[in-house]
Amino acid sequence: MTDKSEFIEIDLADQAIHGDPDPNFLYERKDSYIPRIAAVHDLCGYGKCSLSVAIPVLSAAGCDVCSVPTGLFSSHTGYANFYMHDTTEMLRGYLDAWKSIGVGIDAVYSGFLGAPEQVNIIRELYSLYPGAIRMVDPVMADHGKIYPTYTPELCEAMVDLAKDADVLTPNLTEAAIILGEPIGDDWQGCDITDEVAQDKVRRLLDLGAKSVVLKGIQRAGENVIRNFVGSRNMDEIIEVKNNYIPYMLHGTGDVYASCVLAAIMAGRSVVEGVAFAGSFIEEAMVLSTKQPDFEQRGVSFELLLGRVAQLLNPTV
Numbered sequence: 001m002t003d004k005s006e007f008i009e010i011d012l013a014d015q016a017i018h019g020d021p022d023p024n025f026l027y028e029r030k031d032s033y034i035p036r037i038a039a040v041h042d043l044c045g046y047g048k049c050s051l052s053v054a055i056p057v058l059s060a061a062g063c064d065v066c067s068v069p070t071g072l073f074s075s076h077t078g079y080a081n082f083y084m085h086d087t088t089e090m091l092r093g094y095l096d097a098w099k100s101i102g103v104g105i106d107a108v109y110s111g112f113l114g115a116p117e118q119v120n121i122i123r124e125l126y127s128l129y130p131g132a133i134r135m136v137d138p139v140m141a142d143h144g145k146i147y148p149t150y151t152p153e154l155c156e157a158m159v160d161l162a163k164d165a166d167v168l169t170p171n172l173t174e175a176a177i178i179l180g181e182p183i184g185d186d187w188q189g190c191d192i193t194d195e196v197a198q199d200k201v202r203r204l205l206d207l208g209a210k211s212v213v214l215k216g217i218q219r220a221g222e223n224v225i226r227n228f229v230g231s232r233n234m235d236e237i238i239e240v241k242n243n244y245i246p247y248m249l250h251g252t253g254d255v256y257a258s259c260v261l262a263a264i265m266a267g268r269s270v271v272e273g274v275a276f277a278g279s280f281i282e283e284a285m286v287l288s289t290k291q292p293d294f295e296q297r298g299v300s301f302e303l304l305l306g307r308v309a310q311l312l313n314p315t316v
Contacts (some may be wrong), residue, residue, distance in 0.1 A: 001106045001140045003030075006161055007011075011024075012059050013054055014290050015297070016268070017019060018085035020130075021048075023269035024182075024211060024231045024233060024234055024269055024270045024271070025104070025168060025264075025267065025268075025270075025273065026133055026211075026264050026270065027107070027133060027136065027165070027264055027267060028267060029082070029193060029265070029266055029267035029312070032244050032288055034062055034063065034064050034101070035062075035063050035069060035103070035107065035108045035265050036063070036064040036066055036104060036106050036108040036267065037058055037063050037064070037065050037066065037106065037108075037109055037261070038066050038068055038105045038106075038107070038109065038123070038125055038129075038132075039051060039055065039058070039065050039066065039067050039068065039106045039109050039111075040068040040070060040109065040110040040113075040118075040121070040122055041054055041069070041109075041111040041112055041254075042069060042070050042072065042073055042111075042112045042114065043062050043067070043068060043069045043071070043072050043073070044073045044074075044075060044076050044229075045072075045073065045074050045075060045166070046060040046074065046075040046076075046297075047073075047075050047076035047078070047079075047250060047251065047297060047298050048076075048249075048250065048254075048255070048263065048297065048298030048299050048301070049053070049070065049110050049112075049298060050111055050254055051067055051236045053251055053255050053258055054109065054171075054245070054253040054254065054258045055067065056081075056301075056305060057255065057258040057259060057262055057301070057305070057308055058258055058261065058265070060249035060260050060305040060306075060309045061263070061266050061308050061309065062264035062266070062309075062312050063265050063266055063309050065090050066098075066105065067093075068088060068091065068094065068121070068125075070088075070091075070112060070113050070114045070115075071084055071085060071086055071087055071112070071113075071114035074083070076250050076251070076298065077147060077148060077149065078250045078296060079296065079299075083281070084114070084149065086112065086114045086115055086119050086202070088118055088121075089115060089236065090113045092120065092121070092227065095121065095124060095125070099128065103130050104129075104130070105125070105129040105205075106129075106131075106132055106133065106146055106265070107133040107134075107135060107261065107265060107312060108122065108125045108129065108132050108133070108134050108135070108256070109135045109141045109257075109258075109261055109272050110122050110135070110136050110137065110161070111137045111257065112139040112150070113139075113157070113158065113252060115154060115156060115236065116151070116153045116154045116156070116157035118157075119157040119158070119160065119161050121230065122161060123161075126164070128167075130262045132165050133261075133264070133265075134164060134165050134166040134167070135165065135166065135167040135169070135261050135264075136161055136162050136165035136167070136169070136209075136259075137165075137173045137254070137256070138159075138161070138162050138168065138169075138170050138177075138178065138252065139156050139174075139178060139253065140154070140174055140177065141155075141171075141172050141173040141174050141183065142174075142223070143189030144173055144183045144184055144189070145173070145183070145184070146177075146183070147196070150172070152290060155177060156178040157175065157177050159177060161170065161210060162178050162204075162208075163207045163208035163209065164208060164209075164212045165173075165208075165210065166209075166210075166211060167207045167209075167210070167211045167213065167260065167261070167264070168178050168204060168209040168211070168212050168213070169212075169213045169215060169253075169256070169257045169260060169275040170204070170212075170213075170214065170215065171189055171215045171216045171253065172189075172200075172214070172215070172216050172217070172245045172288035172292075173187065175184050175204060175214055175304050177201065177205065178204060179204065179207075186276075190216055190217055190218045190219075191217075191218065191219045191220050191262070192217055192219075193289050195237070197217055197228045197239075198216060198228065198230075198237045200214055200228075201214050201228050201229075201230040201237050202230065202237070202252060204231055205231075205232055206266035208231050210231060211229070211230070211231040211232070211262060211270050212228075212229070212230050212231075212269070213227060213274050214227065214228045214229075214230075214235050215253070216228040221232045222244065223243060223244045223246075224241050224242070224243065224244055225241065225242055225243070225244040225245075225278070226240075226241045227239070227240050227241070227274055227278060228241055229236070229274050230271060231270060238271050239273045240271065240275050240278055241278075242278040242279055242281075242282050243282055245285040245286065247285075247295070249285055249288055249294065249298055249299040250296070250297075250298035250299070251299045252281055252284075252285065252298075252299045255277075255280070255281060255284060255299055255301050256276050256278070256280075256281050257272070257277075259276055259280050259281070259308065260273040260274055260276075260277045261273070261275075261276035262308050263276045263277070263311050266311035266312050267314075268311060274313075276311065280301070280304060280308070281299070283304055283307075284299050284301040284304055285299060285301060287301075287303060287304065289299050295309070
């Protein structure tokens with residue numbers, strides 16, 4: 001990443017997005033080879049999040065999803081009552097068994113973690129598969145508040161993990177935590193300027209991440225949601241925007257990150273992956289309103305998986 005201040009805005013209505021001015025490709029898809037992704041996430045029985053999202057989305061992009069469950073949940077944490085089982089104690093034996101049968105991995109994709117010790121498990125995966133893409137979705141907070149199952153120690157471990165990501169996808173609250181900025185009552189919110197967003201992306205890159213997708217800038221009076229993309233080998237920070245849908249649904253962040261990785265593993269650029277993910281989420285949120293109890297159950301994406309499969313078609 002250079003110190004240049006150039007800034008490019010890309011509108012999803014612009015079909016030229018498929019040829020962004022400084023494409024950054026992380027994976028070359030070859031012939032009929034099916035890449036394997038170690039998905040280090042929790043497994044939720046009811047609700048749309050984590051492995052229940054990552055497995056279908058990445059599978060639709062022609063990937064073999066190899067689950068590493070960091071926790072078992074009866075439902076997502078948006079419900080007043082849920083059961084959680086921490087799987088930390090089983091993970092060492094889990095990976096030892098992988099080693100014994102020679103499992104090969106092309107990407108390590110981590111999200112929600114159940115304990116700080118699980119970061120060591122992810123680092124072991126990095127060591128076992130040094131050539132694998134490292135995607136970190138630092139799932140720990142939103143809207144200025146840390147999720148109820150996250151301790152200070154777990155947040156600290158997540159911050160440390162974020163610094164080694166090839167692709168880091170924080171929302172604004174998570175970015176503040178990683179950068180050591182205040183949250184809670186002192187959090188600056190989602191209404192920030194282009195200059196502040198660019199500065200955050202650059203500082204996250206300076207901490208060690210190779211590519212950063214800063215999500216969720218939403219300004220008062222606008223019906224637009226903005227995401228900012230920067231990489232060490234890109235001269236510009238690129239803005240990708242789409243229509244703001246005026247309600248929140250559980251699991252959108254997991255679908256978003258999974259879509260970004262799906263596009264990358266299909267051989268698309270990081271920016272194109274971000275554009276695809278934003279468009280997919282917008283359509284899924286509209287579709288969700290037609291489902292019963294959608295406000296609590298979460299984002300409905302299942303009927304749109306054909307769009308993910310189209311990422312494998314180079315002409316689309």
